[in-house]
Amino acid sequence: xxxTGERPFFGSALILAGGKGSRIGYDKKRLTLNGGSVMAxxxxxxxxxxxxxxxxxxxxxxxxxxxxxxxxxxxxxLAGIYQGLRRCNSExxxxxxxxxxxxxxxxxxxxxxxxxxxxxxxxxxxxxxFLEPFNALWGxxxxxxxxxxxxxxxxxxxxxxxxxxxRVVGEDEVKRFSEQRDLFFNINYAADxxxxxxxxxx
Numbered sequence: 001x002x003x004t005g006e007r008p009f010f011g012s013a014l015i016l017a018g019g020k021g022s023r024i025g026y027d028k029k030r031l032t033l034n035g036g037s038v039m040a041x042x043x044x045x046x047x048x049x050x051x052x053x054x055x056x057x058x059x060x061x062x063x064x065x066x067x068x069x070x071x072x073x074x075x076x077x078l079a080g081i082y083q084g085l086r087r088c089n090s091e092x093x094x095x096x097x098x099x100x101x102x103x104x105x106x107x108x109x110x111x112x113x114x115x116x117x118x119x120x121x122x123x124x125x126x127x128x129x130f131l132e133p134f135n136a137l138w139g140x141x142x143x144x145x146x147x148x149x150x151x152x153x154x155x156x157x158x159x160x161x162x163x164x165x166x167r168v169v170g171e172d173e174v175k176r177f178s179e180q181r182d183l184f185f186n187i188n189y190a191a192d193x194x195x196x197x198x199x200x201x202x
Contacts (some may be wrong), residue, residue, distance in 0.1 A: 010050070010051050010090075011050055011051065011052070011088075011089075011090030011091075011092060011093075011094065012050060012051070012052040012053075012054060012084075012088035012089055012090040012092075012093050012094065013046045013049070013050040013052070013053050013054065013093070013094040013095075013096070014054045014055075014056060014080070014081065014084035014088070014093050014094065014095045014096070015039070015042060015043070015046070015053070015054070015055045015056070015096055015097070015098050016056050016077050016080045016081070016095065016096070016097045016098060016134070017029050017039065017055050017056060017057040017061060017097075017098035018056050018057050018058050018070075018076070018077070018079075018080050019077075019097075019098075019099075023188045023189055027059070028098050028099045028187070029057065029061055029098055031098070031099060031187060031193070033101055033193070033196055033197060034197055038098065038099070038101050038187070039061075039063075039098050040063065041101070042096070042098065042100075042101070042103065043055075043063050043066060045103050046094075046096075046103065047065070048105070049094075049105050049108060050094065051089075052067070052088060052089050052090070053065065053066045053067070054066070054067045054068075054069060054084050054087060054088060054093075055067070055068045055069070055098075056068075056069050056070075056077075056079075056080030056081075056083060056084060057069075057070065058070045067087065069083045069084065069087055070083070075155055076155045076156075077097070077133070077134075077157060078146060078149065078150060078154075078155055078156070078157050078160060079150055079155070081093075081095055081133075081138060081142075081146060081157075082143065082146045082147060082150060085138060085140060085142055085143045085146065086143060088140075091139060091140055092112070092115060092123075092137045092138065092139050092140075093137065093138050093139075093140075094108060094136075094137055095133070095134055095135075095136055095137070095138055096134050096135050097134050097186055099186045099187040099188070100134060100135060100183075100184070100185065100186045100187075101185070101187070101196055102178075102181040102182065102183050102185055102196075102199070103135075103183075104177045104178070104183055106177055107135070107174075107177035107178070107183060110169075110173075110176075110177065111123045111125075111136070111137055111167075111169060112137065114167050114169060115137055115139070115167050118167060119165060120139065120165050120166060120167040121138070121139050121141045121142050121145075121164035121165045121166065122136060122137060122138045122139060122142060122161070122164050122165075122166055122167070123136060123137040123166070123167040123168075123169065124136040124161065124166060124167075124168060124169070125168070125169040125170075125171075125173075125174050125183075125184070126168050126169065126170055126171055127171065127174075127184055128171075131158065131161055131162075131166070131168070132184050133157045133158070133161055134184070134186075135183050135184055141165075142160075142164060145160060145163055145164060146160055181199050182199075185199070
């Protein structure tokens with residue numbers, strides 16, 4: 001993972017770690033990459049950028065100076081984002097999943113500058129026909145729309161995301177920060193893990 005000597009953004013980060021890992025066959029908090037824990041490495045790298053690290057998990061996870069939250073209402077990543085937004089100490093919450101091993105401090109600083117001072121609820125990237133809800137910034141202004149969705153049984157992120165005031169980062173802009181590694185790559189299967197190991201060696 002990329003690291004710099006300066007903190008581009010003092011604030012809060014949320015790691016979504018509530019998934020059962022049914023496709024890979026075990027809890028994704030136990031993922032290892034090149035002999036090290038993906039989750040522990042993610043916490044360590046984010047600690048160089050953010051003052052507050054929150055982990056959304058409905059089972060046990062212990063790490064020094066990390067706040068662990070369980071879902072309050074609803075289920076899935078959207079419920080985790082809701083709890084993180086309610087708990088975090090900053091206006092914007094950086095959201096990433098525990099199976100996304102590639103973090104770029106430069107990209108985080110970039111999206112922070114994109115959203116700062118504007119009237120946006122969130123800053124997300126476009127990836128083909130999709131919007132990426134992770135490796136993204138969500139604002140406190142998202143709390144009520146997300147809460148309303150969860151209380152109405154809407155647990156998918158995309159419908160909620162499309163209802164927000166978005167600052168969308170274009171694919172060409174993202175490429176500036178991900179020439180060698182896909183910043184939105186996530187590990188779902190054993191083959192993904194092998195691809196991630198190859199990427200780390202480049």
